[in-house]
Amino acid sequence: QIQLVQSGDDVKKPGASVRVSCKASGYIFTKYAITWVRQAPGQGLQWMGWISAANGNTNFAQSLQHRFNMAIDTSADTAYMELRSLRSDDTAVYYCARGGSMALDFWGRGTVVTVSS
Amino acid sequence: SSEMTQPPSVSVSPGQTARITCSGDVLARKYIYWYQQKSGQAPVLVIYEDNKRPPGIPERFSGSMSGTMATLIINGAQVDDEADYYCYLTDNSGNVFGTGTKVTVL
Numbered sequence: 511q512i513q514l515v516q517s518g519d520d521v522k523k524p525g526a527s528v529r530v531s532c533k534a535s536g537y538i539f540t541k542y543a544i545t546w547v548r549q550a551p552g553q554g555l556q557w558m559g560w561i562s563a564a565n566g567n568t569n570f571a572q573s574l575q576h577r578f579n580m581a582i583d584t585s586a587d588t589a590y591m592e593l594r595s596l597r598s599d600d601t602a603v604y605y606c607a608r609g610g611s612m613a614l615d616f617w618g619r620g621t622v623v624t625v626s627s
Numbered sequence: 628s629s630e631m632t633q634p635p636s637v638s639v640s641p642g643q644t645a646r647i648t649c650s651g652d653v654l655a656r657k658y659i660y661w662y663q664q665k666s667g668q669a670p671v672l673v674i675y676e677d678n679k680r681p682p683g684i685p686e687r688f689s690g691s692m693s694g695t696m697a698t699l700i701i702n703g704a705q706v707d708d709e710a711d712y713y714c715y716l717t718d719n720s721g722n723v724f725g726t727g728t729k730v731t732v733l
Contacts, residue, residue: 545722547670547724554711554713554724554725554726554727555662555664555670555713555715555724555727556724557715557721557722557723557724560722569719569721569722570721571721572721605669605670607670610717611717611719611722612675612717613660613672613675613676613681614660614662614670614672614715615672615675615681617669617670617671618669619669620669
């Protein structure tokens, strides 16, 4: 079955960087993009960006693109996101999902990133 | 990027019909997707391309589109349908989620 397994929860200090991984299984990894979505405590869903697993093309949310990056490792069927210069308002659950410019049909369970001094 | 507005909350009695709207100027030329998110869980796709149901989604969920407003309809809402619902749009200038609607069934 199709699964997206994300890395574990993390705690970071302000100004640090965080990297979250998303390992895909059950489908041909390079046929779909991976999208990243986050949700701050008690808030709605925020689209962050997507990366094509076929060619690495990306589309970023303008509000994040200067400190947000995504990468793909096709040898490991794994997508990564990195968020730099962390602030307290980056505290959120970070999700990966299959899909880019279409339906997000399978989701990871989410990774809680807490930014605290 | 585009903006899409939803009502903060909708309440319905069990067996009644719940309607959740999503409005935005760009909707007129884009597909809409709808996600259900129960407390503490990842979102689940319930409607794609305006009005199509993924496998496993009950028939009581449907979607409609008219001009700049999309609607998610739950016919015969059940207690299990209590959740937050988000519309979602894909666009070359950046994808975007609606503001979200909390549906209460009681």
